[in-house]
Amino acid sequence: MTKFEQEIVKILQEDGRASYKQIAEMLSAGEDKVKAAVEKLEKDGVILKYSAIVADDEFFGDTVQALIEVKVSPMKEKGYDEIAGYVSGFDEVKSLYLMSGAYDLAIFIEAKNLREVARFVSEKLSLINSVQSVATHFILKKYKLSGTTIGAEKERLLIQP
Amino acid sequence: MNYDELINPVVAQLPQSGIRRFFELANEIEDCISLGVGEPDFVTPWYIRDSAVKSVVAGKTQYTSNAGLLQLREMIAKYLDYRFSLSYEPKDEMIVTIGASEAIDLAMRTFISPGDEVIIPDPSYVSYVPNVRLVGGVPVPVKTKVEDDFTLTPQALESAVTPKSKILILPYPNNPTGAIMTAEQLAALVPVIRKHNLIVVSDEIYAELTYEGKHVSIASFEGMKERTVLISGFSKAFAMTGWRVGYVCAPKDVIRQMYKIHQYTIMCAPTASQYAAYEAIKGGFEEDFSSVSEMREAYDKRRRFLVAQFNSMGLDCFTPRGAFYVFPSVKRFYPTGDEFAEKLLYGESVAVVPGGAFGAEGKGHVRCSYAYSLKSLKKACEKIRAFTENLPDNK
Numbered sequence A: 001m002t003k004f005e006q007e008i009v010k011i012l013q014e015d016g017r018a019s020y021k022q023i024a025e026m027l028s029a030g031e032d033k034v035k036a037a038v039e040k041l042e043k044d045g046v047i048l049k050y051s052a053i054v055a056d057d058e059f060f061g062d063t064v065q066a067l068i069e070v071k072v073s074p075m076k077e078k079g080y081d082e083i084a085g086y087v088s089g090f091d092e093v094k095s096l097y098l099m100s101g102a103y104d105l106a107i108f109i110e111a112k113n114l115r116e117v118a119r120f121v122s123e124k125l126s127l128i129n130s131v132q133s134v135a136t137h138f139i140l141k142k143y144k145l146s147g148t149t150i151g152a153e154k155e156r157l158l159i160q161p
Numbered sequence B: 001m002n003y004d005e006l007i008n009p010v011v012a013q014l015p016q017s018g019i020r021r022f023f024e025l026a027n028e029i030e031d032c033i034s035l036g037v038g039e040p041d042f043v044t045p046w047y048i049r050d051s052a053v054k055s056v057v058a059g060k061t062q063y064t065s066n067a068g069l070l071q072l073r074e075m076i077a078k079y080l081d082y083r084f085s086l087s088y089e090p091k092d093e094m095i096v097t098i099g100a101s102e103a104i105d106l107a108m109r110t111f112i113s114p115g116d117e118v119i120i121p122d123p124s125y126v127s128y129v130p131n132v133r134l135v136g137g138v139p140v141p142v143k144t145k146v147e148d149d150f151t152l153t154p155q156a157l158e159s160a161v162t163p164k165s166k167i168l169i170l171p172y173p174n175n176p177t178g179a180i181m182t183a184e185q186l187a188a189l190v191p192v193i194r195k196h197n198l199i200v201v202s203d204e205i206y207a208e209l210t211y212e213g214k215h216v217s218i219a220s221f222e223g224m225k226e227r228t229v230l231i232s233g234f235s236k237a238f239a240m241t242g243w244r245v246g247y248v249c250a251p252k253d254v255i256r257q258m259y260k261i262h263q264y265t266i267m268c269a270p271t272a273s274q275y276a277a278y279e280a281i282k283g284g285f286e287e288d289f290s291s292v293s294e295m296r297e298a299y300d301k302r303r304r305f306l307v308a309q310f311n312s313m314g315l316d317c318f319t320p321r322g323a324f325y326v327f328p329s330v331k332r333f334y335p336t337g338d339e340f341a342e343k344l345l346y347g348e349s350v351a352v353v354p355g356g357a358f359g360a361e362g363k364g365h366v367r368c369s370y371a372y373s374l375k376s377l378k379k380a381c382e383k384i385r386a387f388t389e390n391l392p393d394n395k
Helices: A003-014 A020-027 A031-043 A081-088 A114-125 B018-027 B046-057 B070-084 B099-111 B128-134 B154-160 B183-195 B252-265 B271-286 B290-313 B337-348 B374-389
Strands: A064-072 A093-098 A105-111 A131-138 B094-097 B117-122 B138-143 B165-170 B199-203 B228-233 B246-249 B366-369
Touching: A003 A020, A003 A031, A003 B374, A020 A031, A020 B290, A064 A114, A081 A093, A081 A105, A105 A114, A114 A131, B018 B337, B046 B271, B070 B094, B070 B246, B070 B271, B094 B099, B094 B252, B099 B128, B099 B165, B099 B199, B099 B228, B099 B246, B099 B252, B117 B128, B128 B138, B138 B154, B154 B183, B246 B252, B271 B290, B290 B374, B337 B366, B337 B374
Parallel strands: B117 B138, B117 B165, B165 B199, B199 B228
Antiparallel strands: A064 A105, A064 A131, A093 A105, B094 B246, B228 B246
């Protein structure tokens, strides 16, 4: 990745709504050049998508979010990729990571209610042959998302010399 | 009780800062978007905060030596050498102060007798003039012009010198203009400074925030260290404004005199803050100051964005190469920055600082800080654009 592309990604990570023109101004580059670079980044899958990061509990209502730790036995020749590919196919799985340490897969899921989480674990996850154990942790409260502390108002004066 | 006859007339006659009045106006506006703040929007890096906590937990709560922790002074010396090729002896050429602010005051008190003149580039940071007045000195503003990129030219300096001139304040990178002085521009001042036997008080608090090139200190020129009082601190480079730690470096015969004032009035900079400052530089060396570079790069993007935005709105903008301010002229719309800022505040709830607060030469400008997130800057620009689009063109 070029330095220019990296700079663009950094800007979009902070603000996905920055326009080509604004990015061009920030980097003192041509708008066309920025547009071409962003399109390439999207096409190459460097930028997966643009989304809003929502902090408001009211929005989520009764939705339940959980982290599920899963121990699996890796498959011969395919390692973890096959099972990971299979698990990511479920709609309720929002993020999926391969981890080092005490367990292998970390699954972040979002479901309408508790029962749905239970069903996901008992009827989907635990039926997979290579799954050895599952531990489900419900998310109780969010304090910081994507680098932004929720509700943290900076006590800054409006005007200073 | 009538205090009027009791208060020191020098203090009584100090004008309220132009910023103060505006601050009060802005505070009444609900959901005000401000570009008015002169401090980093970054929080002090975690490792620095942590070191201060640990120092307190470990019970390091007493005074330090008056000049500041020796280990901190050694670190500052190493830092100045590595970053700016300056060589200062930690033992007797340096005092750790309560921010650069104390250092400015120390410099004035140490050199100025009543009637001595202090040459100050105009516009500049608001506290130089009052500091000079408080010790009975005479501030002599010297106009810096947008045509000269707001630098101090040897001609302008020469024309401001009188037999009473004693100090030249050299505040670059500059608040509010964002101007810097290049090595060539500084070199041109050296003969004038030496000819008139001036002391230079070089306020380099924004040195780390220099874009397109590297900061050069006047003290690094031949024959200049002996007549330079170098002032800097941690507030801007390490996002540590609230910790109040700065430092002053000067020849030891000068430091010896300053030390007395510091000792009698301050004792020492806050101990926890000194431990934090020590860790700021130590940690900086461990990562080759990459946190500082990251901050600078973030500011740089915002700088380019704001300059492009303002120019496209008809707010003529000199391209600043230091600090975190843009200083556009508002003359196309209003004769003064005061009017522009007030109308903008009431019209669109955006606060910028009228340039007149920084000296007579700033009157036709406003100072906008880009120590804000891109999101806030975008929002502010939208509002300022809406505001200017509805204004009649004064030209």
